[in-house]
Amino acid sequence: MRDRHTLASIALGVVAAAVYLLTRAPGLYYTDTGELAAACTTLGVAHPTGYPLFTLIGHAWTLLPWASPIAGLTILNALIVAAGVTMLSLAARDVLRLSGITNDATTTYASVAAVGLFAAAGITWDAATAFEVYGLNILLLASTLFCTLRSSVDTDRATKWSVLAGLHAGMMLTNHVSSAFLMPGLLMLWIMTSPVPAQRRTWKALALVILPAIATLALYAYLPLRSAQHPPIDWGGTHISWHHFWYHIRGTQFGVWLFSDADAAGKNAGIAMQAITDMSLYVGLAFIGVGLSMTMRAARRIMPGLLAIIIGNLGISLGYAIPDIESYFLPTLMVLSLVSALGIGRLFSAQRLVRLAPAVLALPLLSMGMGWTEHDRSQHRGVEAYARWVLDNAEPNAVIISHQWDYFCSAFWYLQTVEGVRTDVAMIDKELLRRTWYLPYLQRQYPDAMKGTEGAVQAFMPLLDRFERDGDAFVEDRQAVAAIQQRFVGVLNTLLAANDDRPLYVTPELLNEERGFAEGYMAIPVGPLIRLQRNVAPIQTTNTRQLALLTSSLRGRSERLDDGMREMAGLGIAQSAMYALQGRSDTATFRRLRDEARALDRRGRHVLYLDGILP
DSSP, X not given: OHHHHHHHHHHHHHHHHHHHHHHSOSSXXXXXXXXXXXXXXXXXXXXXXXXXXXXXXXXXXHTSOOSSHHHHHHHHHHHHHHXXXXXXXXXXXHXXXXXXXXXXXHHHHHHHHHHHHHHHSHHHHHHHHSOOSHHHHHHHHHHHHHHHHHHHHSGGGHHHHHHHHXXXXXXXXXXXXXXXXXXXXXXXXXXXXXXXXXXXXXXXHHHHHHHHHHHHGGGGGHHHHHHTTOXXXXXXXXXXXXXXXXXXXXXXXXXXXBSOOXXXXXHHHHHHHHHHHHHHTTTHHHHHHHHHHTTTTTTTTTHHHHHXXXXXXXXXXXXXXXXXXXXXXXXHHHHHHHHHHHXXXXXXXXGGGGGGGGGGGHHXXXXXXXHHXXXXXXXXXXXXXXHHHHHHTSOTTOEXXXXXXXXXXHHHHHHHHTTOTTTTOEEEETGGGXXXXXXXXXXXXXXXXXXXXXXXXXXXXXXHHHHHHOHHHHHTOHHHHHHHHHHHHHHHHHHHHHTTTSOEEEOGGXXXXXXXXXXXXXXXXXXXXXXXXXXXXXXXXXXXXXXHHHHHHHTTOOOHHHHHHHHHHHHHHHHHHHHHHHXXXXXXXXXXXXXXXXXXXXXXXXXXXXXXXXO
């Protein structure tokens, strides 16, 4: 019965929700989590492309009485992905029925098994257990697919489902602009699954889906309207001009990584293939193969649209040279789970094999059991521990310049703007200084720290504005490129000079990134920070209070960012240990810090170095 499948899909979503809630990160996680949580909580403007729908939903959720906003938002994220799993399972039923597979038991087992594998896939699981924008895209794409297919199955209410498909597609565009590459495939699916496809090629019929999608884009008006009020998180200054607004929602600043690396396509293709094999447990590739073989037969109305969605998704994702590309392949995995459901349904459609269909439910359970340890983030408090470790080593009224967005800067934005942690500290993200919106933002947020930098800022901004408006033409002008870099370093050095009466800190990577920066300053290691001092070095003991939590959070974990944080923390400890030994002949502190480094990573290169210095 139809209700059987609906109940099974809801049950699958409930199981997924339970798994995601049990394994979710309890708070801050890497990269954009802190900034997005701060934008949601304070009703701010997040990084490009702005994510207005995501921000508004998140803000409404934070108004509930959670232990902390970030704890509530991680719960929301897990529930959103679980809801997407349910919607995708419901969509799978319609894919099967439109392909001629109508046995209720077969469609239920095939849908739940195939979508269950997607729910247990590492990329999906990771999207559900740390607060990010990709979870909402899972739900919106699944809902769009469901409404699109329903418009062909439920012909009596085809108009209603078509309008809903357009609305969900538009909402997807307000959550992640890369969804634009999925739209041709979704439109093709809507047209071709119709009993009479020609009827959907008229302007009147197309308006049913296109106009609701366009109307939903009005949500982007939130960005300049809210930006004009100068919220604590106001990325992009989208109210300043049409250029700033368009620059932001197009994600222009990230465009430099799109089709810019000749090797990216090959590397990303390998990542995508690994994600597919991990989701399918290899044996599921046979189901996908059977599903694809139906292209020219029963599924010929469905498969071209599904394949077009995959092509659109891969078209942008394969050429995008960013390290955290995995989540961009989620639409491909979702569509392949529908194709897999077709394959399973086909294999078990014969009457003599229907009884064996329940056996395929073991696959998602097996996948879940195999991935639990790897994807369990329930004890991962390392990001907040690291950010607080940085702040513990910064004296009152400090200025910190950093390039550690993934580990510190994003998390700090949340801690300071939402939880009121270290409001005395002015944190400056070095790379964001290359954006025209950021310096005016700093002048509003930290007026005392920016006092005295006006001349350097005024000299830098015209070149920066010219670069943002036409970067390709700008880089052809060698004199302009040399001038903008010189003035950029001038802004950095002016920031130091203007705050010479305050404790000045940088994170270690900055000392080697910009030639001419911080010349004439002594560089004194203080845990994860480097203190800059012109004259007599201050006596400042490295604070290690947060290291035990950081160490326990990273134990047994080997993801890329976990390894990066372990390396950075180890470097900070090693530099502080060497300064204690060589600068102050303090062997006791050296040994204490070496023990901390050993606890963090006994086989790390920094520990081996310290062991060679002093037995």
